[in-house]
Amino acid sequence: MRVIGLMSGTSYDAIDAAAADLSLVGDSLVLEPLGLVSEPYDDVLREALGAALPPGTTSMAEVCRLDTRVGQAFAAAAVRADRELCDGRAELVASHGQTVYHWAEEGKVFGTLQLGQPAWIAEATGLPVVADFRPRDIAAGGQGAPLVSLVDLLWLRGRPGTPVALNIGGIANLTAPDGTAFDTGPGCALIDAAARGFSGGRLAYDVDGALAGRGGVHEPLLMRLLEEPYYALPAPKTTGKELFHLGHLRDALTGFGTLPAEDVVATLTALTARTVADAVCAAGATEVIASGGGTRNPVLMAMVGQCLPGVALRTSDELGLPAAAKEAYAFAVLGFLTAHGLPGTVPSATGARHARVLGSITPGREGLRLPSPAGGRPERLVLG
Structure with a gap:
C-alpha cells in the first residue's frame, strides 16, 4: 500500500509529507521510503497559530477558522506529495494534524486537540484519510504520546x-x-x-x-x-x-x-x-x-x-531513515496499521490499559474500501 504521512510538529513551521510503500511480509513490515516534500505554513496562518497556542487565548470562531485553514494546508501538501512522490498512485493518507493543546495535569492526560479537518484532505486527494490518532490512546488511559514509539x-x-x-x-x-x-x-x-x-x-x-x-x-x-x-x-x-x-x-x-x-x-x-x-x-x-x-x-x-x-x-x-522525515514516515506506518485493523500503540510506552487501533477514517472519493484485516501486528520494521 502506498501511503502518505503528514506531520506538523510543535514548532508549527511546516507540514512534512512523506510517502512510503508499505507491505506485510511474514512478521515484518517492509517500508520503502519514497521521499519527502515540505510545505511551509504561510505567514498569516503561522502567525494565527502562534497567537492561538498557549499561553495565548483564542475563541471558538478562531478554532473553527484554524481547523479549516490547517486542513486546507495539509490537503495541499498531500496533493503535492501524491503528484511528486507517488506519480498520482497513493492509496491512503495518514494525517497527524497540528497539535494545539494537550490537556495534562499531575501526570495524567485528559484530552488532546489536533486541528486540520481531514475532510479537506480527502476531498482534495480523493483518498481515504486516517486522522485523530491520539485520542483513542488517551481514552484507553494512555498519554496519547509518544506514538512514534511503536x-x-x-x-x-x-x-x-x-x-x-x-x-x-x-x-x-x-x-x-x-x-x-x-x-x-x-x-x-x-x-x-x-x-x-x-x-x-x-x-x-x-x-x-x-x-x-x-x-x-x-x-x-x-x-x-x-x-x-x-x-x-x-x-x-x-x-x-x-x-x-x-x-x-x-x-x-x-x-x-x-x-x-x-x-x-x-x-x-x-x-x-x-x-x-x-x-x-x-x-x-x-x-x-x-x-x-x-x-x-x-x-x-x-x-x-x-x-x-x-x-x-x-x-x-x-x-536509512531521513531524520527530517522520520515522524511523517511513522504516521504513514500508523495509518497503514489502522487501515489493516492493527493496533498502533505500545501500552508500556503510553501507559494505556490496552493496545488500540488508532484514529478515525474519512472516506475518499470512491467510498471506503479498506484491505482485509491482517492477522497480527508485525514484529519488526524493515527498510526496503
Missing part, C-alpha cells in the same frame, strides 16, 4: 546493545528497547521562543545554532530551569508548549537582570542537552539514534554528545 521499537529490534531512539522537535521524546517511552522535556521549543523574542520575530529559530555558539551557559539560570517539576515525574509522561513557552522562560529569568541573548539561548540549548542526556543515561543506552529538526542544530548535537561520553550518537539518516 515504530521505534519495531525498527530497532535486534540491534546490538541498548539502542535508544531520540526525537528532538519542539518537544524531545525518547523510546527505550524495554518499551519505555516519554517526552524528556523541551527540544527546541524554548530555544525557538527565545530566538523569536530576542530578534523581535525576525528569527523563527536559532539557525545552525549560531546564537548559542556565540554565547556561554549561564549556570545559575540553568539550575533554575532544571528545577521544573516535570523532569522528576516518572514515565510515562508527556508535555508540550502548554508548559514550555516564552512565559516559562520569562519566569525563570526573573531576578537575573538583563542577560545577553546569546547566553540565554546557549543556556536553553544546554537545558535540552542535559535533560535529554539524563533520560538517555537512565535508560542505560549504549547508542542513541536521533531524528527531528533539532539534529540540524550542530551546537545542540555537540552538547548532547558532550553529556553522553561513551555513548554512540548518530542520526537516523545513517540507518
Whole structure:
C-alpha cells in the first residue's frame, strides 16, 4: 500500500509529507521510503497559530477558522506529495494534524486537540484519510504520546546493545528497547521562543545554532530551569508548549537582570542537552539514534554528545531513515496499521490499559474500501 504521512510538529513551521510503500511480509513490515516534500505554513496562518497556542487565548470562531485553514494546508501538501512522490498512485493518507493543546495535569492526560479537518484532505486527494490518532490512546488511559514509539521499537529490534531512539522537535521524546517511552522535556521549543523574542520575530529559530555558539551557559539560570517539576515525574509522561513557552522562560529569568541573548539561548540549548542526556543515561543506552529538526542544530548535537561520553550518537539518516522525515514516515506506518485493523500503540510506552487501533477514517472519493484485516501486528520494521 502506498501511503502518505503528514506531520506538523510543535514548532508549527511546516507540514512534512512523506510517502512510503508499505507491505506485510511474514512478521515484518517492509517500508520503502519514497521521499519527502515540505510545505511551509504561510505567514498569516503561522502567525494565527502562534497567537492561538498557549499561553495565548483564542475563541471558538478562531478554532473553527484554524481547523479549516490547517486542513486546507495539509490537503495541499498531500496533493503535492501524491503528484511528486507517488506519480498520482497513493492509496491512503495518514494525517497527524497540528497539535494545539494537550490537556495534562499531575501526570495524567485528559484530552488532546489536533486541528486540520481531514475532510479537506480527502476531498482534495480523493483518498481515504486516517486522522485523530491520539485520542483513542488517551481514552484507553494512555498519554496519547509518544506514538512514534511503536515504530521505534519495531525498527530497532535486534540491534546490538541498548539502542535508544531520540526525537528532538519542539518537544524531545525518547523510546527505550524495554518499551519505555516519554517526552524528556523541551527540544527546541524554548530555544525557538527565545530566538523569536530576542530578534523581535525576525528569527523563527536559532539557525545552525549560531546564537548559542556565540554565547556561554549561564549556570545559575540553568539550575533554575532544571528545577521544573516535570523532569522528576516518572514515565510515562508527556508535555508540550502548554508548559514550555516564552512565559516559562520569562519566569525563570526573573531576578537575573538583563542577560545577553546569546547566553540565554546557549543556556536553553544546554537545558535540552542535559535533560535529554539524563533520560538517555537512565535508560542505560549504549547508542542513541536521533531524528527531528533539532539534529540540524550542530551546537545542540555537540552538547548532547558532550553529556553522553561513551555513548554512540548518530542520526537516523545513517540507518536509512531521513531524520527530517522520520515522524511523517511513522504516521504513514500508523495509518497503514489502522487501515489493516492493527493496533498502533505500545501500552508500556503510553501507559494505556490496552493496545488500540488508532484514529478515525474519512472516506475518499470512491467510498471506503479498506484491505482485509491482517492477522497480527508485525514484529519488526524493515527498510526496503
